Amino acid sequence: MDAEILRKFEGSLARCLADPDFLDIFYGNFLSSSPKVREKFAGTDFERQNRALQASFDTMLKAARDEENGPETYLGPLAERHGARQLRVGAELYDFWLDSLLKTVKVCDAGWSEEVEQAWEAVMGVGIRYLCSRYNS
Ligand code: HEM
Numbered sequence: 001m002d003a004e005i006l007r008k009f010e011g012s013l014a015r016c017l018a019d020p021d022f023l024d025i026f027y028g029n030f031l032s033s034s035p036k037v038r039e040k041f042a043g044t045d046f047e048r049q050n051r052a053l054q055a056s057f058d059t060m061l062k063a064a065r066d067e068e069n070g071p072e073t074y075l076g077p078l079a080e081r082h083g084a085r086q087l088r089v090g091a092e093l094y095d096f097w098l099d100s101l102l103k104t105v106k107v108c109d110a111g112w113s114e115e116v117e118q119a120w121e122a123v124m125g126v127g128i129r130y131l132c133s134r135y136n137s
Helices: 003-017 022-031 035-040 046-065 070-082 091-108 114-133
Strands: none
Touching: 003 046, 003 091, 003 114, 022 035, 022 046, 022 091, 035 091, 046 070, 046 114, 070 114, 091 114
């Protein structure tokens, strides 16, 4: 992926994570995006979940740096966890996830711009496409 896109994403991610409310706002948006999402998180410990999500932004970035081999190298366990044999997260739920994330970035990143939003879409898109493609395997 283009170095400029990765640079924009990294800058925005650092600004977002500097906001102590970023992950809570994201999960607030995500849970209110659909009853289907709320259902999946019915028994979740969100302190643990916030930490897991924060770490997975780095993993998604690594995957996007090497679009060809990165997803397979870094995202295998996450794909298995979200696939048909475990959490059963279908493709339609990733639309809610990405929309909620973009909405949150817009609120939390003082350096937000259209290009910043496109960078998040591009970087997260690599991982999302991979997770969806691995749903049944
Ligand atoms: C690319 C987007 C996503 C990323 C990066 C991501 C990341 C993660 C991570 C890191 C975990 C913790 C895994 C573990 O404990 O082993 C997790 C768990 C989970 N994710 Fe996702 N996720 C994504 C999309 C989604 C979507 C769209 C849903 C749909 C509702 C979802 C629902 C869940 C649920 C229910 C759990 C388990 C929570 C629990 O332990 O109670 N995720 N996710």
